[in-house]
Amino acid sequence: MFPDSKPIHDPVAETKRLDAGNVVRTTTCYMCACRCGIKVHVRGDDVRYIEGNPNHPLNRGVICAKGSSGIMKQNSPARLTKPLRRKPGAARGDGQFDEISWEEALSMLTGRLARIRATDPKQFALFTGRDQMQALTALFARQFGTPNYAAHGGLCSVNMAAGMIYTIGGSFWEFGGPDLDRAKLFVMIGTAEDHHSNPLKIAISKFKRAGGRFISINPVRTGYSAIADEWIPIRPGSDGALLLALTHELIAGDLYDRDFVTRYTNGPDLVDDDAASNDFGLFVLNPDGDPMNPLPYYQHNRFWWDPGSDRAVDCNVARGAGVTPALTGRYALDGKPVRPAFGLLADSVREYTPEWAEGITGISATRIRALAVELGTVARQQITLPIRWTDSWGKEHDSVTGNPVAFHAMRGLAAHSNGFHTVRALAVLMSLLGTIDRPGGFRHKTPFPRHIPPNAKPPKSRDEIRPDTPITTGPLGFPASPDELAVEADGTPLRIDKGFSWEYPLAAHGLMHSVITNAWRGDPYPIDTLLIFMSNMAWNSTMNTGAVRDMLNARHADGEYRIPFLVVCDAFQSETVAFADLVLPDTTYLERHDAMSLLDRPISEFDGPCDSVRIPVVAPKGECRPFQDVLVELASRLRFPAFVRPDGERKYADYRDFVVNYEIDPGGGIGFLAGWRGKDGEKSLKGEPNPEQWERYAENDCVFHYRMPESMHYMKNWNRDYMEFSRDNGFRRRADPIIIHLYSEVLQRFRLAAQGRSAGKQPPEHLRERVEKYFTPLPYWYPPLEQAHIDAVHGDSYPLAAVTQRPMAMYHSWDSQNAWLRQIHSHNYLYVNTRTAIEQGIADGDWIKVESPWGSVRCMCRHSEAVEPKTVWTWNAIGKASGAWRLAPDADESQQGFLLNHLITDELPAREAGDEGRISNSDPITGQAGWYDVRVRIVRDPAQSAVTMPQFATLPAAPGTGAVHRVLAYFAGRRK
Numbered sequence: 001m002f003p004d005s006k007p008i009h010d011p012v013a014e015t016k017r018l019d020a021g022n023v024v025r026t027t028t029c030y031m032c033a034c035r036c037g038i039k040v041h042v043r044g045d046d047v048r049y050i051e052g053n054p055n056h057p058l059n060r061g062v063i064c065a066k067g068s069s070g071i072m073k074q075n076s077p078a079r080l081t082k083p084l085r086r087k088p089g090a091a092r093g094d095g096q097f098d099e100i101s102w103e104e105a106l107s108m109l110t111g112r113l114a115r116i117r118a119t120d121p122k123q124f125a126l127f128t129g130r131d132q133m134q135a136l137t138a139l140f141a142r143q144f145g146t147p148n149y150a151a152h153g154g155l156c157s158v159n160m161a162a163g164m165i166y167t168i169g170g171s172f173w174e175f176g177g178p179d180l181d182r183a184k185l186f187v188m189i190g191t192a193e194d195h196h197s198n199p200l201k202i203a204i205s206k207f208k209r210a211g212g213r214f215i216s217i218n219p220v221r222t223g224y225s226a227i228a229d230e231w232i233p234i235r236p237g238s239d240g241a242l243l244l245a246l247t248h249e250l251i252a253g254d255l256y257d258r259d260f261v262t263r264y265t266n267g268p269d270l271v272d273d274d275a276a277s278n279d280f281g282l283f284v285l286n287p288d289g290d291p292m293n294p295l296p297y298y299q300h301n302r303f304w305w306d307p308g309s310d311r312a313v314d315c316n317v318a319r320g321a322g323v324t325p326a327l328t329g330r331y332a333l334d335g336k337p338v339r340p341a342f343g344l345l346a347d348s349v350r351e352y353t354p355e356w357a358e359g360i361t362g363i364s365a366t367r368i369r370a371l372a373v374e375l376g377t378v379a380r381q382q383i384t385l386p387i388r389w390t391d392s393w394g395k396e397h398d399s400v401t402g403n404p405v406a407f408h409a410m411r412g413l414a415a416h417s418n419g420f421h422t423v424r425a426l427a428v429l430m431s432l433l434g435t436i437d438r439p440g441g442f443r444h445k446t447p448f449p450r451h452i453p454p455n456a457k458p459p460k461s462r463d464e465i466r467p468d469t470p471i472t473t474g475p476l477g478f479p480a481s482p483d484e485l486a487v488e489a490d491g492t493p494l495r496i497d498k499g500f501s502w503e504y505p506l507a508a509h510g511l512m513h514s515v516i517t518n519a520w521r522g523d524p525y526p527i528d529t530l531l532i533f534m535s536n537m538a539w540n541s542t543m544n545t546g547a548v549r550d551m552l553n554a555r556h557a558d559g560e561y562r563i564p565f566l567v568v569c570d571a572f573q574s575e576t577v578a579f580a581d582l583v584l585p586d587t588t589y590l591e592r593h594d595a596m597s598l599l600d601r602p603i604s605e606f607d608g609p610c611d612s613v614r615i616p617v618v619a620p621k622g623e624c625r626p627f628q629d630v631l632v633e634l635a636s637r638l639r640f641p642a643f644v645r646p647d648g649e650r651k652y653a654d655y656r657d658f659v660v661n662y663e664i665d666p667g668g669g670i671g672f673l674a675g676w677r678g679k680d681g682e683k684s685l686k687g688e689p690n691p692e693q694w695e696r697y698a699e700n701d702c703v704f705h706y707r708m709p710e711s712m713h714y715m716k717n718w719n720r721d722y723m724e725f726s727r728d729n730g731f732r733r734r735a736d737p738i739i740i741h742l743y744s745e746v747l748q749r750f751r752l753a754a755q756g757r758s759a760g761k762q763p764p765e766h767l768r769e770r771v772e773k774y775f776t777p778l779p780y781w782y783p784p785l786e787q788a789h790i791d792a793v794h795g796d797s798y799p800l801a802a803v804t805q806r807p808m809a810m811y812h813s814w815d816s817q818n819a820w821l822r823q824i825h826s827h828n829y830l831y832v833n834t835r836t837a838i839e840q841g842i843a844d845g846d847w848i849k850v851e852s853p854w855g856s857v858r859c860m861c862r863h864s865e866a867v868e869p870k871t872v873w874t875w876n877a878i879g880k881a882s883g884a885w886r887l888a889p890d891a892d893e894s895q896q897g898f899l900l901n902h903l904i905t906d907e908l909p910a911r912e913a914g915d916e917g918r919i920s921n922s923d924p925i926t927g928q929a930g931w932y933d934v935r936v937r938i939v940r941d942p943a944q945s946a947v948t949m950p951q952f953a954t955l956p957a958a959p960g961t962g963a964v965h966r967v968l969a970y971f972a973g974r975r976k
Ligand code: SF4
Pocket: 029, 030, 031, 032, 033, 034, 035, 036, 059, 062, 063, 064, 065, 066, 067, 068, 197, 198
């Protein structure tokens, strides 16, 4: 209790005094990927203070430690400020550079790229990190004519996106999320702090104040889990087993939402059950029924079994007639044996009992049973909202109902080589509970839901990759059948990362983590130029870090580099910059225009589409140029059709101009930004370019939010008005409903091809067994590949699962250079369950060796009760190479910080890949990197040294970077 209520000082008066002479500018944060609105206080070119923007729909004024520390990112000594070329004779990795002019850099790059484009465009590969401009980078690659493009999704959470999208048409975070305003039970599984950070914190806070119950299922209790009402520790990679056991219990206990499953999923649809048929496992189509969508693989004219009339009926007619179809049983349709898909699901989970899951997850069968009952029981406390809406079959409803159980999940589920099926299992569980796009459950955000799968496709053949010609599809997409794979006639991958090949058929986000290894090996072919934007591929964004660094520096016998030309564009001197032949200095988020576009990853709300922008608040430092401007410049110099007029004159002065005037279909009215379109800014979503569009965003907190009528807020998959709205505004091609795929016919098509039962593209012989094994139409659990390999080869020599997660105060490798945030974490420890550590004779604070079959690191151990006993974990990306990021050579980050990546292999012996001998350590369906699958052992290290291992030679300062200060201080705008 304070003696009186008088404040010690008046913080507002203080702020006003320091703020005198400041200008306050509005933009969007990028200290992490959440895109909160911020107000930046600027004096001259100095950023003085950053606060949350109370008018912004995402964060409503809330700002986190990272967001407010943007000032120190802006002033980082690690800022690259000049284009650089590797010194003649210097080796890659030595970090020896000469300054060059932008004109030299651009001419060098234009000449090289023009030659590649005119001969073999796939020799150019563009891979980007956690950028927010994938609509532009993908367009650049498409216009260049290369299929070799992807952003960071393959090494992040593609399993989360693909597993959900292939099941319910949408996913978490930008694409959808939990309705915590109405949920009563919230289950968070496999989520660290970094995704959807501030918005989720706000929502959880409100949810808990309203009395909601929050259960966290995670190997580690940090961040969100720390405020959960209950923490259920689980072993990494076993989430799928838990979810399948819960599904088993819901079905066995009749706790699922039968009405929802019947009306809105493919559960009642009849599947060909004739094992001798080439259509085995596919849905039987009614040739006389209404397909609703004429595209192959997307038709709706299926059959239900009507127990009343004891015959098969067209599902669309039956829906209208109020038929209650059979969900289980075996029937005959014109002599063909058929079964409802739900019956196949019920059969497939019969063996997944809680007792079975207990041995895998470490969660008792009793707890699993109780959780299933709680989920099913709370789901029955149905909410009804008086909102009128019309479904896709024309039926009008007076209200919307919902089952108040909400989930949230991210990389913890996804970053395993069994993650796709795990995420499918989650989506199926959510669907059985009847929680898809209903109040209190999961809700989509525009432009989702999409068709299952979405219409974007990768290029299908070599014929689509031609000199000086844009590719017309992709480069990324969502195959619906083997014929949509990016492979040669003999099954050889078309892409350098082997995405969309038979090794990783549904690689929706590509495999960034395989690019360097494949290019080094020349498998499936060598490339000439690799452009890496904003990704630390020589350090924390790669598995097997030491070997990948060697690959970047590897040469042929004739002395030429195996990857001949490496371009790195970044704002900071990362570890990867040291390997570049050409360095392009990027701007920070406070110095450039950005568009968080509906064509890419917008910030939509449940009630309607929402996009946002960044507008520069200070001038670029030194000679920095926004990468977006560089791409527009290169595209113009290379005369990409979308960037020049027929006479060859460039169309766009820069990125700012491009965003205003570019339309995806010229004259169609859809561009990068949806707000204030039309000549005078009077149109929304669609309309002619508005020359003053940026000004309108600037006047409106950098956000455009289109609020849909309430009738479109829920049941979007089957909401006629929402579907027509989506089609009319270019979010999808047709307005047919999106039926939930409990049973995935898409996966079954791949399986039939692997079994040689379908015409068209066939897997190479050595991959048939792999495809057949993993492409099951219903989710199942198998041990992650790396874990299975280690257990099989090394027995119990490596008994602990090792995982990383991001600290709440840091994002990727950007922030351990930040003078303020470094005061929170300057190095990391390996956290070990206290009991586990004591059994090993390891005391709190001891130095230890952590070993996997692939490598060893030396670090400090901390005891923790907040970690599952068979798991160890550490913060990601705090450990640095000495001298990188312009930290002092003896900084904590390099001397006491460490990188777990050294223990993770990027390739596994190909036990399932036949004669190839190796396969990426990735999900065999999507190519998602198996970050969280490694097994390790720990031993006390008696050596007296207080330095982590491995260590690397200290990097010199790149020309143009700043001086390292012992203390970096700013007082009233004056730099000391
Ligand atoms: S949550 Fe992310 S975007 Fe929001 S303020 Fe923090 S760092 Fe910035």
